[in-house]
Amino acid sequence: MSAIELGLDTFGDVTRGPDGRSAPMDQVLRDVVEQAVLADQVGVGFIGLGEHHRDDFAISAPEIVLATIAGRTSRIRLGTAVTVLSSDDPVRVFQRFSTLNAVSNGRAEVILGRGSFTESYALFGVALEDYEVLFEEKLDLFARLVREREVTWQGQTRSGLDRAVVYPPLGPQGLTTWVGVGGSPESVVRLVRQDLQLMLAIIGGDPRRFVPYVDLYHRAVAQSGRVARPIGIHSPGHVAASDAQARDEIWPHYREMFGRIGRERGWPPVTKDKFVAEVEHGSLYVGSPETVARKIAAAVTALRVQRFDMKYSTGAMPHATLMEGIRLYGERVMPMVQDMVAGAEAAA
Numbered sequence: 230m231s232a233i234e235l236g237l238d239t240f241g242d243v244t245r246g247p248d249g250r251s252a253p254m255d256q257v258l259r260d261v262v263e264q265a266v267l268a269d270q271v272g273v274g275f276i277g278l279g280e281h282h283r284d285d286f287a288i289s290a291p292e293i294v295l296a297t298i299a300g301r302t303s304r305i306r307l308g309t310a311v312t313v314l315s316s317d318d319p320v321r322v323f324q325r326f327s328t329l330n331a332v333s334n335g336r337a338e339v340i341l342g343r344g345s346f347t348e349s350y351a352l353f354g355v356a357l358e359d360y361e362v363l364f365e366e367k368l369d370l371f372a373r374l375v376r377e378r379e380v381t382w383q384g385q386t387r388s389g390l391d392r393a394v395v396y397p398p399l400g401p402q403g404l405t406t407w408v409g410v411g412g413s414p415e416s417v418v419r420l421v422r423q424d425l426q427l428m429l430a431i432i433g434g435d436p437r438r439f440v441p442y443v444d445l446y447h448r449a450v451a452q453s454g455r456v457a458r459p460i461g462i463h464s465p466g467h468v469a470a471s472d473a474q475a476r477d478e479i480w481p482h483y484r485e486m487f488g489r490i491g492r493e494r495g496w497p498p499v500t501k502d503k504f505v506a507e508v509e510h511g512s513l514y515v516g517s518p519e520t521v522a523r524k525i526a527a528a529v530t531a532l533r534v535q536r537f538d539m540k541y542s543t544g545a546m547p548h549a550t551l552m553e554g555i556r557l558y559g560e561r562v563m564p565m566v567q568d569m570v571a572g573a574e575a576a577a
Contacts (some may be wrong), residue, residue, distance in 0.1 A: 237276055242286055242542040258446050262553075264541075276298065280313050280349075296328075306336045306406075320390075327398065330400065331400070341407035362386060365419070366386045372565055393406045408426070417442055426460070432464060432512060454513065461534060462532065466521060468521050478546065521562050526566050539558065
């Protein structure tokens with residue numbers, strides 16, 4: 230296993246100030262830029278902005294925010310977490326990311342997915358009943374766009390292309406393209422067929438339950454004759470000076486956010502016991518730098534992955550709290566993870 234790449238993700242969760250009031254979305258977006266600038270300064274490898282279209286998340290056009298970040302940073306890679314390809318047009322997504330890649334000097338990446346929310350379908354006039362075919366076809370078209378200079382394509386969900394050349398073209402390094410997968414074996418096989426990279430969205434439970442998906446990926450790669458590409462994990466977390474402080478800071482916002490989403494989806498209520506169990510045994514990376522580093526190192530070693538992205542924003546956590554978590558992640562968690570993973574490899 231090579232050195233682990235460590236990144237951060239956010240959906241631009243609408244924060245709350247000391248007065249208890251929600252921050253305006255324009256302020257949240259400016260804060261996200263400042264968070265990304267700090268991440269660049271402390272050595273974080275990647276910042277991913279998730280696309281959403283609802284009142285608890287401020288980022289609906291991540292590429293515009295990423296372009297702003299590109300002008301304020303010099304090293305950090307810039308991408309999404311995720312781009313909801315099913316309700317977008319693959320040609321326009323390609324153009325936005327090829328443009329971002331150009332203005333950032335080759336730092337753009339894209340993580341494509343169906344999205345865990347469905348607001349974008351009605352908003353953009355896309356039929357939710359076409360959920361499967363929309364993603365299947367649009368992913369196929371996007372995979373061709375990132376590899377072929379001239380694209381000829383036919384499908385059911387949009388007009389076809391006949392030797393189309395899409396501008397601006399990508400540079401010689403191309404565009405790193407991931408596909409977010411939440412637990413579908415079919416999705417793993419599909420992305421291998423299209424020679425794209427696997428990003429496992431692990432937001433609950435023991436991360437080791439995803440080992441079969443990693444094994445499936447490698448079997449499919451071997452059977453197809455392709456070269457294995459890096460695999461990544463996306464999971465939520467929060468870093469503070471101590472375990473107790475980290476839990477105290479995230480718990481009320483975790484309870485509120487997942488309580489709200491749970492009521493929308495018919496999930497059982499969020500309890501403190503469930504939260505603690507997720508922190509101690511599941512996929513919630515919360516604690517001191519040492520605790521979070523040990524947990525990340527254990528997960529990436531068990532799953533044999535090369536990338537870990539932590540969603541550092543959870544609900545209305547204050548901007549200042551997020552900034553301190555980013556600082557600790559870059560300055561303390563990341564070096565410890567690298568040392569722990571190297572030590573585990575040496576001992577194996």
